[in-house]
Amino acid sequence: MIKAVIFDVDGTLAETEEVHRLAFNRAFSNAGLDWSWDQELYRRLLKVTGGKERIAHFLEIFEKPPMEAEQIGALHKAKTAVYTRMVEGGEVSLRPGIPEFLDALRERGTKLAIATTTSLPNIEALLSSTLGAHWRDRFVGVAAGDMVERKKPAPDVYDLALRLLELPAGECVAVEDSRNGILSAKGAGLRVIAVRSAYCGADDLGGADVVLEDCRGLGLVVLPKSDG
Ligand SMILES: [Mg+2]
Structure with missing residues (x-):
């Protein structure tokens, strides 16, 4: 039982993953970063769980300049805010x-x-x-x-x-x-x-x-x- x-x-x-992907990209662009995660890349990045960990993994595999943990945290927080607005706007069921x-x-x-x-x-x-x-x-x-x-x-x-x-x-x-x-x-x-x-x-x-x-x-x- x-x-x-x-x-x-x-x-x-x-x-929700497609909404998460778009929210990451909007947060990057809002922060003045020229990063854009396409679906294929995002599928790879999904092997790493957690948004902050995913950003850190991306920096590593693409040999981007390293970011402080606080910067990654702020970027992830901005992404969460974008995601929240998208979901509240009825973009996910x-x-x-x-x-x-x-x-x-x-x-x-x-x-x-x-x-x-x-x-x-x-x-x-x-x-x-x-x-x-x-x-x-x-x-x-x-x-x-x-x-x-x-x-x-x-x-x-x-x-x-x-x-x-x-x-x-x-x-x-x-x-x-x-x-x-x-x-x-x-x-x-x-x-x-x-x-x-x-x-x-x-x-x-x-x-x-x-x-x-x-x-x-x-x-x-x-x-x-x-x-x-
Ligand atoms: Mg899942």
Whole structure:
């Protein structure tokens, strides 16, 4: 019996990565930097989790002049502000099947939590614009990137989500779209359902217990058939 479902955000609840990419580019241009990340490059950079870490990785592989941690932090903060405005402007919606799945879990009394590398303002912007101002009431725990020491693929963010849920890993399942996310959830001892996403669709999702092509089949996997 599954007592809780823990969700990744980017790529899983919503196809946010393209919005993140555009927000990075707008933040670079606003800062007077002539960097532009195209889709192919962004797909490569996504292997590094966390926005600040991604910028640092970009500087390294393209041998750009080094930046202080504070400068990277300020740039990332500006990017988050751009992203928030884009999401609040209605540029992102939940993936097909997710709203129905969340409702079905709520009806059944299954607890929900979030385990993401993205920052709290990003989650707030996305979920308040798609689930309404009271979105927080639906989730027992929200474990976000800046609340833990090590980002995915380390298990920290899932360990935190489990502590917030006050449940053992064996009674929960994670929903993820990336290899790093699967490794993180597995590291915390969770079963994992992987859903293919636009940006991580080519990832090796073999570490997951179940792989789905989209989110519409989640109910069939998680919810007991006898109740259906
Ligand atoms: Mg993801």
